[in-house]
Structures are given as C-alpha cells and as structure tokens.
Amino acid sequence: MKISDFFVKCNCLDLKQTLFCGQCFRFRELSEGEYEGFAGDKYVKLKQNPDGITITAPEGDIEFWREYFDLSLDYDFLLEQFGRDETLKAACRGRKIRVLKQLPFETLISFIISQNNNIKRITGIIDRLCENFGEKTEFGYAFPTAGALAGLSEENLAPLRAGFRGKYIIDAADKVNSGEVDFERIKLLSDDEAREALKVIKGVGDKVADCVLLFGLYRTSAVPKDVWIKRVNSYYYPEGLPECVGEYAGIAQQYLFDYARGELKDTVFKKK
DNA sequence: ACCCAGGGTAACT
DNA sequence: AGTTACCATGGG
Numbered sequence A: 001m002k003i004s005d006f007f008v009k010c011n012c013l014d015l016k017q018t019l020f021c022g023q024c025f026r027f028r029e030l031s032e033g034e035y036e037g038f039a040g041d042k043y044v045k046l047k048q049n050p051d052g053i054t055i056t057a058p059e060g061d062i063e064f065w066r067e068y069f070d071l072s073l074d075y076d077f078l079l080e081q082f083g084r085d086e087t088l089k090a091a092c093r094g095r096k097i098r099v100l101k102q103l104p105f106e107t108l109i110s111f112i113i114s115q116n117n118n119i120k121r122i123t124g125i126i127d128r129l130c131e132n133f134g135e136k137t138e139f140g141y142a143f144p145t146a147g148a149l150a151g152l153s154e155e156n157l158a159p160l161r162a163g164f165r166g167k168y169i170i171d172a173a174d175k176v177n178s179g180e181v182d183f184e185r186i187k188l189l190s191d192d193e194a195r196e197a198l199k200v201i202k203g204v205g206d207k208v209a210d211c212v213l214l215f216g217l218y219r220t221s222a223v224p225k226d227v228w229i230k231r232v233n234s235y236y237y238p239e240g241l242p243e244c245v246g247e248y249a250g251i252a253q254q255y256l257f258d259y260a261r262g263e264l265k266d267t268v269f270k271k272k
Numbered sequence B: 001a002c003c004c005a006g007g008g009t010a011a012c013t
Numbered sequence C: 001a002g003t004t005a006c007c008a009t010g011g012g
Helices: A015-019 A059-068 A075-082 A086-092 A104-113 A119-133 A163-178 A191-198 A206-216 A227-236 A249-261
Strands: A003-009 A027-031 A034-039 A042-049 A052-058
Touching: A003 A059, A015 A034, A015 A042, A042 A059, A052 A059, A075 A086, A075 A249, A086 A249, A104 A119, A104 A163, A104 A206, A191 A206, A206 A249, A227 A249
Parallel strands: none
Antiparallel strands: A003 A052, A027 A034, A034 A042, A042 A052
C-alpha cells in the first residue's frame, strides 16, 4: 500500500499535549516533535509543525485521521467562548489540546482499565493487551477486537497484570461481541440513555460510561467526573460548569482536567 | 509501611 | 438515597 504524507494546517493542536493528556493510550514519542501510534488496526506517524501537523499513513487512511483529530471543529471559536470564564481561561492558557474521536470499543476497554489506576500503568496494561491479543501488523500490534477477547478467562488475561479489571474487560468484550451492547444503536440514544446502556457492563459506572460517550461516541456534552474534575467542581464550580461551555462541556472538562492535574496539583490542590 | 491512581461493586445504614 | 470497605498492581 502507498504511504502518504499529508500536511494539515491547524493552530490549535499540540500533539504532545493531545496524545499524552490521558484521553488515549496508544501513542509514543519517537523523537522531539515526532510520534507514532494506533487507533484500532490503523497506524499513523505524526510530526508537529509550528502551524499544523504532518500525518504519515496509508493513503486510504488519511481521511480517517483527519476525522480522528476532529480537524473540522473550530477550536479558535471554542476557546474564545471558554475565555469568558476566568478559571477556564486560565485552564486554556498554553494548552492546545483537541479531544480525539476514538473508536468505541477501544475507548470502552481503555477506560475500564483506567479505573482506580494511573496513566502510566494504564498504558502498560493496554500495551500488553495488544501484544497478547491484537493482530500483528508490519508496524506493531493492533488493538484487539471484541471477538478476539470474547470468551477468554481471567487466567487468559493474567499476563496483562490488570488486577480486578480483568473480569470487567471480558464482560465488556462478551457483551459487545454478542451485540448486547451495540454502539451503532447506542449512538442513536440520548446521553442519559446511552450512559445507562453502557452501564450494563460490569465495571462500567458513570465515569467510565461518560469517557466512552465523550472520547468514543463524540458526545462533547459528556463530562466524566474523575477525581480531578471533582476537585475542580467543588472548588471552582459548585453550581456546575459555566454557560459559556455550551454544547462542549466535555472539551472544557479536558482542559480543566489537564490544568488541575498539572499546575493546580502543587498549589490549589496541594496536599498537606 | 503508607498513600494514591481519569472507579465500581456490594454491603451496609 | 447516601456512605464505606474492598478490589490488584505499581510508583512515589
């Protein structure tokens, strides 16, 4: 297949910030400003330019990656709106994070693994999941399909060292594989209905379900309430996020998450 | 040794 | 309906 380079002009996309802010777990830095990774079985190499990025991928996948980075959404306008709130304005300063449009099953499994866990170890478990059960390609291992994981035992997943999450991974794979959980159907539901439909999976509660809604089903209105966002909310937004987030509360949340986990952890949220 | 990590479940009030 | 111990693993 023909591998192509594709330059995309974009003034709101910092690859390092976007790929390593805890929304996705399958990318690595090759050298300063150069990255590679997978979504499902699709491989891509990326390069940071001052005014955009260069996508290197099979020619037929370029459109997939443009969509993955949600390049048609106008972040200039969005961040201008966010700037109407002082806390959000501070959170957006120096950040060029885009919320990615990831694959639903991969997002589901990834955030099941994320529970009561840290980003470094989440990445390690997902690496081992792919190496053990993903299809091997010329570039590396694809993310396993639901079919590849369905029917496995907890013992089969022992090499992942996922702890108590193993049984949750299997239940999710079984229910997606059987069609009991059907992303195409869930896409048609309201946020509340979709969240409940995902929560039939063992180990999926409100937070993991909202991560799937936001990162895997493109619901920018979904706000996953992790420990950091709970801290932000109780300190800055006891009445909820400001009006200026509009239909994009989930994107605002990602900026607040990174802000809290970064700058605020040693100041506002410093532990005594 | 203790605490925490992009939480959820089950068993309690 | 709202709390709380417990769940595996690894890093600080």
